[in-house]
Amino acid sequence: MLEAVGLVQAKVVVREDECKGCGLCIAACPENVLFEQKHLNRLGYHPAGYTGSGCTGCGTCFYQCPEPGAIAVYKKGYVGEEVA
Amino acid sequence: MAKQLIKGNEAIVKGAILAGCRFFFGYPITPASEVAEAAAYYMPQVGGTFIQAESEVASINMVYGAAAGNVRVMTASSSPGISLKLEGLSYCAGAELPLVLVDIMRAGPGLGNIAPEQSDYNQIVKGGGHGNYKVIALGPNCAQEMCDLTMLAFDLADKYRNPVVILADGFIGQMEEPVEFPEAYASFPDKPWALHANADDEHRLITSIQLEPEMLEQHNIHLQEKYRIISENEVRYEDYMVDDAELVLIGYGVVSRILQTVVDDLRAEGKKVGMLRPVSLWPFPSAHIAELGDRVKNFLVVELSNGQMVDDVRLALMGKTPVHFYNRMGGMVPSPEEIYAQVKTIWEA
Amino acid sequence: MAEKRLSKADSFYKVYERTPSAIKDVTHYCPGCGHGVLSKLIAEAIDDFGIRERTIFMSPVGCSVFGYYYFRTGNIQCAHGRAPAAATGIKRAYPESIVISYQGDGDLAAIGGNEIIQAANRGENITVFFVNNAIYGMTGGQLAPTTLIGQKTTTSPFGRNPANEGYPIRVSEMIATLEAPVYVERVMLGDAKNTNKVRRAVRKGLSNQIDNKGFSLIEVLSVCPSGWKMTPVQAKQWMNDFMLKQFPLGVYRDRSEEIPVRESQRHVFSVDGIRDKLELPKSGEQTMQVEKPAAEFMNPRLKLAGFGGQGILMLGLMLAEAGMRAGYHVSWIPSYGPEMRGGTANCHVNLSERRIGSPVVSKPTVLVALNQPSLDKFESEVAPGGLIIYDTALVPNPPKRKDVKVLGLPATTIADELGNTRIANMVVLGAYVGYSRILPKEVVFSALPALIKRKNLLPLNELAVEKGMEFVTRMGS
Ligand SMILES: Cc1ncc(C[n+]2csc(CCOP(=O)(O)OP(=O)(O)O)c2C)c(N)n1
Ligand code: SF4
Ligand code: SF4
Ligand code: SF4
Ligand SMILES: [Mg+2]
Numbered sequence: 001m002l003e004a005v006g007l008v009q010a011k012v013v014v015r016e017d018e019c020k021g022c023g024l025c026i027a028a029c030p031e032n033v034l035f036e037q038k039h040l041n042r043l044g045y046h047p048a049g050y051t052g053s054g055c056t057g058c059g060t061c062f063y064q065c066p067e068p069g070a071i072a073v074y075k076k077g078y079v080g081e082e083v084a
Numbered sequence: 085m086a087k088q089l090i091k092g093n094e095a096i097v098k099g100a101i102l103a104g105c106r107f108f109f110g111y112p113i114t115p116a117s118e119v120a121e122a123a124a125y126y127m128p129q130v131g132g133t134f135i136q137a138e139s140e141v142a143s144i145n146m147v148y149g150a151a152a153g154n155v156r157v158m159t160a161s162s163s164p165g166i167s168l169k170l171e172g173l174s175y176c177a178g179a180e181l182p183l184v185l186v187d188i189m190r191a192g193p194g195l196g197n198i199a200p201e202q203s204d205y206n207q208i209v210k211g212g213g214h215g216n217y218k219v220i221a222l223g224p225n226c227a228q229e230m231c232d233l234t235m236l237a238f239d240l241a242d243k244y245r246n247p248v249v250i251l252a253d254g255f256i257g258q259m260e261e262p263v264e265f266p267e268a269y270a271s272f273p274d275k276p277w278a279l280h281a282n283a284d285d286e287h288r289l290i291t292s293i294q295l296e297p298e299m300l301e302q303h304n305i306h307l308q309e310k311y312r313i314i315s316e317n318e319v320r321y322e323d324y325m326v327d328d329a330e331l332v333l334i335g336y337g338v339v340s341r342i343l344q345t346v347v348d349d350l351r352a353e354g355k356k357v358g359m360l361r362p363v364s365l366w367p368f369p370s371a372h373i374a375e376l377g378d379r380v381k382n383f384l385v386v387e388l389s390n391g392q393m394v395d396d397v398r399l400a401l402m403g404k405t406p407v408h409f410y411n412r413m414g415g416m417v418p419s420p421e422e423i424y425a426q427v428k429t430i431w432e433a
Numbered sequence: 434m435a436e437k438r439l440s441k442a443d444s445f446y447k448v449y450e451r452t453p454s455a456i457k458d459v460t461h462y463c464p465g466c467g468h469g470v471l472s473k474l475i476a477e478a479i480d481d482f483g484i485r486e487r488t489i490f491m492s493p494v495g496c497s498v499f500g501y502y503y504f505r506t507g508n509i510q511c512a513h514g515r516a517p518a519a520a521t522g523i524k525r526a527y528p529e530s531i532v533i534s535y536q537g538d539g540d541l542a543a544i545g546g547n548e549i550i551q552a553a554n555r556g557e558n559i560t561v562f563f564v565n566n567a568i569y570g571m572t573g574g575q576l577a578p579t580t581l582i583g584q585k586t587t588t589s590p591f592g593r594n595p596a597n598e599g600y601p602i603r604v605s606e607m608i609a610t611l612e613a614p615v616y617v618e619r620v621m622l623g624d625a626k627n628t629n630k631v632r633r634a635v636r637k638g639l640s641n642q643i644d645n646k647g648f649s650l651i652e653v654l655s656v657c658p659s660g661w662k663m664t665p666v667q668a669k670q671w672m673n674d675f676m677l678k679q680f681p682l683g684v685y686r687d688r689s690e691e692i693p694v695r696e697s698q699r700h701v702f703s704v705d706g707i708r709d710k711l712e713l714p715k716s717g718e719q720t721m722q723v724e725k726p727a728a729e730f731m732n733p734r735l736k737l738a739g740f741g742g743q744g745i746l747m748l749g750l751m752l753a754e755a756g757m758r759a760g761y762h763v764s765w766i767p768s769y770g771p772e773m774r775g776g777t778a779n780c781h782v783n784l785s786e787r788r789i790g791s792p793v794v795s796k797p798t799v800l801v802a803l804n805q806p807s808l809d810k811f812e813s814e815v816a817p818g819g820l821i822i823y824d825t826a827l828v829p830n831p832p833k834r835k836d837v838k839v840l841g842l843p844a845t846t847i848a849d850e851l852g853n854t855r856i857a858n859m860v861v862l863g864a865y866v867g868y869s870r871i872l873p874k875e876v877v878f879s880a881l882p883a884l885i886k887r888k889n890l891l892p893l894n895e896l897a898v899e900k901g902m903e904f905v906t907r908m909g910s
Binding site for chain 2: 446451453485486498505506508509510512515519521523524525526529530547551555701702703708710713714750754757762763765766767787788789790793796883
Binding site for chain 1: 437438439440441442445456458459460462463464465466467468469470472473474476503624625628629632658664665666669
């Protein structure tokens with residue numbers, strides 16, 4: 001049951017709408033699992049994206065990112081919804 | 085209630101405390117220093133706070149910070165210090181913060197000297213700082229009014245969320261007279277817009293910035309509307325023997341005291357002379373002056389400045405009645421005899 | 434489960450309603466700007482410490498001027514450089530609040546240099562976050578007090594030249610020289626490790642305030658990619674390569690451990706015993722009935738003059754105090770302005786049955802001259818029929834006027850005989866009231882304690898008044 005065990009694999013979620021494409025998270029991710037996306041978001045920036053695997057939940061990207069809501073990191077064992 | 089012989093500058097502080105003020109942020113300057121000194125002495129004893137700030141700039145900004153809260157707060161200075169406070173005063177007016185600022189005017193420009201003048205009229209009554217703001221300005225002429233108008237100032241400040249200035253001169257500050265101190269306010273009305281350091285604060289913001297011209301214009305319109313209401317409701321003045329007067333002397337502060345003597349002397353000679361004393365310098369008693377202008381033959385405005393208030397008298401009359409002007413500057417104060425001589429020339433002309 | 438999730442802090446507004454921008458979920462900061470990161474670390478700490486409801490955030494003037502768009506706390510936007518003063522004001526009003534002064538280098542180290550030093554020196558219990566980005570970001574990249582030597586800005590287009598602009602100011606080092614501050618540290622929003630140190634410093638600065646330990650300042654080296662004209666990644670590298678040399682990281686002052694945790698003392702409004710505390714007279718004290726003096730002595734306008742140490746001002750105050758107790762309108766005004774020169778002192782006193790007009794006495798009906806210069810100066814002003822009182826012991830040349838009454842008495846000699854030269858003023862007081870009969874002895878005696886603070890001196894003063902009165906009685910007989 002997911003509720004009891006929580007996330008089996010850490011993950012990062014980039015809210016593209018709020019990303020300013022500064023690239024700091026990408027440069028800092030020790031696992032190299034973030035990348036600059038080709039398309040432009042509503043703000044006119046190339047948002048960061050997650051390759052989809054390999055995130056360790058270290059939080060580096062979260063603390064490099066200047067935008068309060070652009071990145072959320074869910075660590076292994078997290079129980080609950082993704083935040084809005 | 086028994087009276088106390090007391091210096092005007094001290095009466096201000098006692099009045100302020102009776103009106104619920106518990107925060108004073110000051111910086112020494114003659115002839116206003118006794119205000120800070122009295123605050124330093126009494127505030128801690130009544131559970132209040134006194135801080136001697138590093139400058140007038142800092143003290144008005146301390147006032148700005150404290151006035152954001154649900155408290156009553158004041159500062160005091162004299163002309164050169166008031167110039168420094170004007171930036172902060174503009175922010176306070178913009179953010180609609182209630183506070184009382186005392187200006188015990190001295191002579192200028194520059195460092196000038198410590199003798200009395202009334203040359204801050206323009207910088208207080210006409211704004212002085214930047215932006216389309218007004219402060220209520222009250223001009224006491226005795227120690228009793230130093231207390232009473234200070235108490236009133238706190239009420240008006242809260243009522244209108246606006247700075248109120250006590251615009252007094254060095255003489256009124258230094259003079260000792262009997263004062264009957266009223267009962268202390270048991271409390272003052274809660275300020276629902278103010279910060280209370282509680283959960284509601286997330287909805288409260290104290291600011292004077294507004295980037296959007298449309299919104300800043302709205303804010304300015306709101307302020308002007310408030311000023312209009314103040315103008316309609318808060319005009320204060322004293323008429324002294326004006327009912328049948330053919331010549332009316334106009335002056336405020338210590339000048340009005342001298343004018344009273346002149347009126348007394350001239351009345352003793354049977355001359356129909358009276359005095360009008362604006363108590364509120366803003367809002368100015370323009371309508372009353374205009375009305376007097378219909379029946380009075382001449383006005384003589386006397387000021388300890390180069391002629392600042394006289395402009396407002398002339399504006400009120402729009403040329404319908406002659407306005408004469410007499411002044412002294414640099415700390416010189418006219419004697420009753422000097423003014424008497426002026427009146428004689430007008431009378432005989 | 435919050436500890437397993439890193440996401441937008443609760444201490445940020447969910448929607449930034451206050452921004453005029455149509456987009457209300459993104460900050461106004463440029464891509465990569467350090468302000469955003471520091472804001473996140475502060476908001477996270479506010480969340481974790483559970484202090485959001487009592488936090489008051491002071492926005493400065495600079496790029497963080499709109500801090501109040503984001504922080505879901507109490508908010509005050511301050512004038513340029515004055516946040517520490519405004520913070521002082523609100524913190525003193527609400528000692529239980531958590532006040533954050535957030536300032537840039539122009540705001541804190543240039544225009545607000547004095548305010549920060551003095552707030553630090555008073556040991557205000559506030560937390561200051563000082564964003565050092567070596568530039569004026571908001572106004573488009575001008576020279577800051579922290580701009581590096583050689584660094585090009587729009588107002589140092591050829592690079593900062595110490596001969597013209599001086600050297601970059603090291604704020605942490607300066608503040609750390611003061612006694613009062615509890616904690617001063619410089620940190621850098623650099624790589625993960627350094628950013629973690631910023632996070633720790635932010636939390637320490639706030640917990641110091643929560644524990645009422647006093648003033649904390651955290652200087653944060655921070656990138657301004659726009660002002661520096663670099664990409665965010667380049668900017669971080671530049672900060673690491675150049676700013677670090679000028680601004681070494683580290684703890685510059687830390688007394689956090691030494692200072693005990695204290696409770697905050699809330700401000701409580703009270704009027705208990707306020708009239709006593711203000712030293713206001715008891716309502717029981719009534720005015721005393723007195724007989725009117727002869728017409729020529731009624732409503733006197735007095736000018737009193739002498740040397741500085743002769744107690745002239747006190748003499749005037751005694752008269753005013755006694756006059757008030759006798760139910761007269763009174764005024765007292767010290768020499769002030771142009772007359773106040775060269776060690777002489779004078780004052781003007783009115784006692785009147787009517788409301789007093791001019792407090793300034795230009796034509797005295799009574800002149801009290803306790804030295805020759807005062808007599809010489811004011812003799813001509815005395816109103817015809819008036820009275821001149823002078824000290825024969827100190828005024829060798831008596832008044833020349835024939836149209837006034839003259840009362841000369843050796844006040845100083847009498848005072849010397851009583852053993853105290855300084856009470857000559859009281860002898861004169863006795864002589865004046867005895868001569869004019871304006872005030873009875875009892876009223877004068879009742880006034881003395883109001884002005885003489887050392888009560889053991891009261892009998893001597895009373896005696897002096899009596900000697901003055903006796904002098905005029907003897908003279909009259
Ligand atoms: C009295 C006054 N002078 C000048 C300005 C213009 N001004 C706005 S922000 C600023 C500089 C801010 O620089 P800094 O404090 O370093 O903040 P940053 O934008 O770099 O974060 C200046 C000079 C002002 N608003 N008020
Ligand atoms: S949490 Fe760590 S590993 Fe995961 S994306 Fe962010 S920086 Fe990379
Ligand atoms: S650090 Fe934040 S804003 Fe910058 S690219 Fe990454 S997610 Fe976007
Ligand atoms: S100008 Fe510089 S300090 Fe200002 S928001 Fe942009 S990057 Fe940040
Ligand atoms: Mg800067």
